[in-house]
Amino acid sequence: MNLDNTAGLDLKNVNIHYGDFHAVHELSMDFQSREVTALIGPSGCGKSTLLRSLNRMNDLIPSAKTTGEIVFHGKNVYDTDVDPVQVRRWIGMVFQKPNPFPKSIFENVAWGARINGYKGDMEELVVTSIQRVALWDEVKDKLQKPALALSGGQQQRLCIARTIAVQPQIILMDEPTSALDPISTAKIEDLLDELKKSYTIIIVTHNMQQAGRVSDKSAFMLTGVLEEFGTTNEIFFNPKNPKTEAYISGRFG
Amino acid sequence: MSDFHPNEKGRKRTAGLWNVVFLAATLVGVLSLVTLVTSLIDSCFGYVVLQDAYAYSEVSVAPDKALASLTKDELVQTLRTTAEADLTDLTTGRLRLLEMDRPLEVRTEDDLRNLVITEVLKSEIKKSWSLMESLSQAPAITEFQKSRYPDGHLAFRSWLSPEFLTKAQSGGKAESNGLRGAIIGSLWIILIAIVIAFPIGLGSAIYLEEYASDNWLNRLIQTNIYNLAGVPSIIYGMLGLAIFVRLMGPITSGAIFGVQDVNGRTVFSAGLTLGILILPIIIINAQEALKAIPNSLRYSSYGVGATKWQTIWHHVIPASMDRILTGTVFAVSRAIGETAPLVVIGASAFLTLDPSGLFSKFTTLPIQIFTWSQMASPEFRHVAAAAIVVLLVLLLGLNAVAIYFRTGIQKAKDAL
Amino acid sequence: MTPEVKVSENVAALLKKPLRPGEDFIQVLLVACALVSVLTTVGIILALLGDALRFFATPGFSWWDFLTGTYWEPGSGHFGILALITGTLMTSLVAMVVAVPVGMAIGIYLSEYASARVSRVLKPVLEILAGIPSIVYGYFAINFVTPSLQAMMGDLVKPLNALSAGIVMGILILPLIASMAEDALGAVPKSLKQAGFAMGATKLEVALHITLPAATSGIVAAIILGLSRAIGETMIVALAAGSFPRVSFNPLGSVDTMTGYIVRTSGGDIPQTSIEYMGIFAIGLTLFLITLGLNMMSRRIIEHFREVYE
Numbered sequence: 006m007n008l009d010n011t012a013g014l015d016l017k018n019v020n021i022h023y024g025d026f027h028a029v030h031e032l033s034m035d036f037q038s039r040e041v042t043a044l045i046g047p048s049g050c051g052k053s054t055l056l057r058s059l060n061r062m063n064d065l066i067p068s069a070k071t072t073g074e075i076v077f078h079g080k081n082v083y084d085t086d087v088d089p090v091q092v093r094r095w096i097g098m099v100f101q102k103p104n105p106f107p108k109s110i111f112e113n114v115a116w117g118a119r120i121n122g123y124k125g126d127m128e129e130l131v132v133t134s135i136q137r138v139a140l141w142d143e144v145k146d147k148l149q150k151p152a153l154a155l156s157g158g159q160q161q162r163l164c165i166a167r168t169i170a171v172q173p174q175i176i177l178m179d180e181p182t183s184a185l186d187p188i189s190t191a192k193i194e195d196l197l198d199e200l201k202k203s204y205t206i207i208i209v210t211h212n213m214q215q216a217g218r219v220s221d222k223s224a225f226m227l228t229g230v231l232e233e234f235g236t237t238n239e240i241f242f243n244p245k246n247p248k249t250e251a252y253i254s255g256r257f258g
Numbered sequence: 259m260s261d262f263h264p265n266e267k268g269r270k271r272t273a274g275l276w277n278v279v280f281l282a283a284t285l286v287g288v289l290s291l292v293t294l295v296t297s298l299i300d301s302c303f304g305y306v307v308l309q310d311a312y313a314y315s316e317v318s319v320a321p322d323k324a325l326a327s328l329t330k331d332e333l334v335q336t337l338r339t340t341a342e343a344d345l346t347d348l349t350t351g352r353l354r355l356l357e358m359d360r361p362l363e364v365r366t367e368d369d370l371r372n373l374v375i376t377e378v379l380k381s382e383i384k385k386s387w388s389l390m391e392s393l394s395q396a397p398a399i400t401e402f403q404k405s406r407y408p409d410g411h412l413a414f415r416s417w418l419s420p421e422f423l424t425k426a427q428s429g430g431k432a433e434s435n436g437l438r439g440a441i442i443g444s445l446w447i448i449l450i451a452i453v454i455a456f457p458i459g460l461g462s463a464i465y466l467e468e469y470a471s472d473n474w475l476n477r478l479i480q481t482n483i484y485n486l487a488g489v490p491s492i493i494y495g496m497l498g499l500a501i502f503v504r505l506m507g508p509i510t511s512g513a514i515f516g517v518q519d520v521n522g523r524t525v526f527s528a529g530l531t532l533g534i535l536i537l538p539i540i541i542i543n544a545q546e547a548l549k550a551i552p553n554s555l556r557y558s559s560y561g562v563g564a565t566k567w568q569t570i571w572h573h574v575i576p577a578s579m580d581r582i583l584t585g586t587v588f589a590v591s592r593a594i595g596e597t598a599p600l601v602v603i604g605a606s607a608f609l610t611l612d613p614s615g616l617f618s619k620f621t622t623l624p625i626q627i628f629t630w631s632q633m634a635s636p637e638f639r640h641v642a643a644a645a646i647v648v649l650l651v652l653l654l655g656l657n658a659v660a661i662y663f664r665t666g667i668q669k670a671k672d673a674l
Numbered sequence: 675m676t677p678e679v680k681v682s683e684n685v686a687a688l689l690k691k692p693l694r695p696g697e698d699f700i701q702v703l704l705v706a707c708a709l710v711s712v713l714t715t716v717g718i719i720l721a722l723l724g725d726a727l728r729f730f731a732t733p734g735f736s737w738w739d740f741l742t743g744t745y746w747e748p749g750s751g752h753f754g755i756l757a758l759i760t761g762t763l764m765t766s767l768v769a770m771v772v773a774v775p776v777g778m779a780i781g782i783y784l785s786e787y788a789s790a791r792v793s794r795v796l797k798p799v800l801e802i803l804a805g806i807p808s809i810v811y812g813y814f815a816i817n818f819v820t821p822s823l824q825a826m827m828g829d830l831v832k833p834l835n836a837l838s839a840g841i842v843m844g845i846l847i848l849p850l851i852a853s854m855a856e857d858a859l860g861a862v863p864k865s866l867k868q869a870g871f872a873m874g875a876t877k878l879e880v881a882l883h884i885t886l887p888a889a890t891s892g893i894v895a896a897i898i899l900g901l902s903r904a905i906g907e908t909m910i911v912a913l914a915a916g917s918f919p920r921v922s923f924n925p926l927g928s929v930d931t932m933t934g935y936i937v938r939t940s941g942g943d944i945p946q947t948s949i950e951y952m953g954i955f956a957i958g959l960t961l962f963l964i965t966l967g968l969n970m971m972s973r974r975i976i977e978h979f980r981e982v983y984e
Contacts, residue, residue: 266980
């Protein structure tokens, strides 16, 4: 087994149901290591549902049922002997609305690492993590102040910092900038270029221009079905599927 | 157009009438409260006629000196000699009881003087008046005293006094009663109730809100809790009587721990009963507090690979603790005022020794109020009113602290 | 530059569920806590049934007498619980006559009319009234209300009577009804009210003809809950209502209620094997069933008849 520093995810015949509702149909695709892959598509197409299944966050919703294989380092994360808590430690998540803990800025970053047994220099880890999300200059002299006092864009960058402090291999992002202003959005998009050097990033976005700006590959979904998957250039400028073409050119969505 | 017959005047008149109705209703509410408070204050102060059963000159060790100018030693001596010589109703036994409560040498001069008045001279209150009566009928009252009780004297008495709080109970006369035993009893019992109800209540709420899946068993548990919250408190008293006092008698009376007590009507049983009584309220309140925490907090914790309990312990509970605590304070203030269940369990109406531990007999503030309110002698109305004022001040203080705490936290959260 | 992440060779082991005995233990503990509440109910039922059954099995007891007899004196063979039930009903009815109109009027006023300034005074007043222990109300009943009634109506009013107790109980309950009514009215969507205003209706007309009917389920539930509270109330009736365990319909005279009787009888020192003692539990059982039924009815009404607007 060749273990890179980061890894990808191989999906085979993934089906996701919410009770009777079939949200994702027979989906197979591969997420490559150290790339940014965007999941795009209109509202309700199942992209967020799919994303949440990758780190077993869907387990928290009682009516959700996932079948198929989502393979990480050769192991299906849905096997019965796999611990969802551990899955989330290796596959991190940044949410749509920034949700820092009601604690200090320092604690926000340190807490996740601590409960996962980090025994190294905590201060160094916190500082490095905050620096890597380009937040350091803005918070360096108020690490003990409450995180909730930061602006929306700063909070979201802090959430990214806390995610990478745990040192995952894959980072999932569920429309991370949709609640932010354009300047904060731009700052975070710039981050992605740096972050993909160390992590595999899968980002859900309903903003096509954003997908075009940040991603290497794109996957277009429509009503739970993967319609087309390829490099971002192909998807945007030379789509093979007419539905993709219709979405890209704005005829619906 | 002409099919409409607007009745503007009529409608305005109806509106006016209803405004009167609303105003009247509001007044009923406000007036009730005002009347209640004023009648209580009214009973707490007033003139009294005091008459001594025994003449001072016959019992004092220094009959030439006035009572007010006796020294501490002289007071102590008076007490001792009258008891030993059996000059008055003060027996050596009673004196010993008083010494056990607090040795004479340690007592203050005022305290000793009081003892001489109540125990030796048997100064009795023959008649009392309320505050309003005292203020408005002063001359008539003076006349009354001079004609009916020429040997006595008139004094203005505050039934509500610091002394009232620190004196022990002593049955008999209204004026010789104090609240000390009741206050200590109330505090002990509330403490036990909180120690039982808070952890179990919080645990139940966490289970129901964070762990329980939606099946028939958990729904039954939830419905059961709502039902328990509506059960009349006297039923809890009967539960306490049958289970804690009788069935668990050996435990609650302390018999298995070697305590020499006869029955299970103890502070322990009372605390258990009140704890079970406020348990549903604490659960429901804690559930509301937990429900109010948005799921995004939980998700963000799971997202970094935390377990369920880590999420609850480090994030959910701290975020909801302020609301849980204020709700608990309200539950406690409800428990402090409970009377019926404790009467059913068997509170002691007359308690000479303060409750000193888990297995003591008990009385509480509301029970004293109940007992005194039932006494025939009109003077007991005054001590009952004074006790009520103490109770209400205690409750008001408790609730004020909780509300102050809650608004403080709210302001801090809003500032972020 | 990029942090080294140490990943073990065996990924399966990496993702395996570690033993977390702490988590499991805590979960067991929490379930145990929740079961305490179940135990409480079991305890109540056992406590009541135990002696109540023994009471029903006493020689001389007849169900006919229990359900139709007109006075309660188990010592001499009279088991008519009606005597106590009528007492309870009388005081409770008086309480509702006071609490419902006043409570609802205050509720409507607070919800539809009151300015913030008035609310800031009125709401704390209501909360204080609700928070005063019932024993204090009992004192108020015998020391203020009864003498006042006697001043107004003379000798007709006995020192212990149902009217005083009922009036004071009404004051105790009216904050409950006022706040539940206010909540029910507040839950009515603004769009309904605005539709009324847009047609030229006055504030009163909107409040009484639109908002109030729209909140019916909540208000009915509030009234039933208030009744249940009145029935279960003890200290006020114990002090003020009297001890006359015979069926009577005179509110100005003494009556006996279920709760008052229980308190009086158990407060004394009666032997556990006596029939009076066992009788208490039979009464307690009846009381428990009545209040349980009312409470469940109240919740049913809210759940099933809650008007659905959106």
